[in-house]
Amino acid sequence: MFAQYPRINRPAALAFLLLPFTLSAQEKTSGTAAPKVSHPGTVGTKPTTKEHPKNEKRTRVEINTTLGKMVVELYNETPQHRDNFIKLAKTHYYDSLLFHRVIPDFMIQGGDPKSKTAARDAMLGDGGPDYTIPAEFNKAFIHKKGALSAARQSDQVNPEKRSSGSQFYIVQGNTYQASDLQTLVQRKSEMAPGKDHSYTPEQIKEYATMGGTPHLDGDYTVFGEVVEGLDVIDRIAAVPCDGQDRPMTDVRMWIRILK
Secondary structure, three states, X not given: OOOOOOOOOOOOOOOOOOOOOOOOHHHHHHOOOOOOOOOOOOOOOOOOOOOOOOOOOOEEEEEEEOOEEEEEEEOOOOHHHHHHHHHHHXXXXXXXXXXXXXXXXXXXXXXXXXXXXXOOOOOOOOOOOOOEEOOOOOOOOOOEOOEEEEOOOOOOOXXXXXXXXXXXXXXXXXXXXXXXXXXXXXXXXXXXXXXXXXXXXXXXXXXXXXXXXXHHOOXXXXXXXXXXXXXXXXXXXXXXXXXXXXXXXXOEEEEEEOO
16 A cells, blocks of 8 residues: 655654654654655566676666756676666666655655656556565665665565665765764664664765765665766755655656666
8 A cells, every 4th residue: 555645844863763664643743754665566586687796897877857967876786786777777667757756855766667657646656567676785885865775665564675676766865973873873773783783984974974864774775876966866856746745847767878
């Protein structure tokens, strides 16, 4: 069932408790949310993955939108997500799809094939291929501004945290200081003891300067990053949206491989 979302005003403080696809009354006012996919996402044939040498250059992808162009680099360390994204881009799967869910200071989400011809009042977020992708978490890749990450269903129906076959989001986020991250790490350690939730000095600096959404780290697969066109994220995030976080003016995408 598609979860309806009110407009969300996000505070400067970290949103610690993450319930990926349903919001409690408290969360609706405090600003906690997560990228969502509302279709069942059956586990089907996984994408074919090619082996890439660790020192091989990253594949670059252009995401052209009605509000400007972004260039994304795909991580070789997340090969199944990388190869699936390349496959879909090469078959023009994403062409003319919408960024159907936009939340300022959080993220912009797209990749639902139903959005290409969706009516203005259509509920979106339940489209995609008939497969999901195994999580490929890597502590080296965080939800800093510009992070390209895979949307997914909630833990309640998706305990393995498998990713959607096509839906993705790009992080805008807010800045967080070292003390904020320390509090978040402590809270996550209490909720999931035994896991390493720490950040490197470089990552702490990135969250303080670039910003991001650190509460999503370790729960959603980050498989690339915007290396050109970070301002386009801000333009899309500034578009007025309706009560379902869908832009009132359609923002479309066309994706192609640059190398």
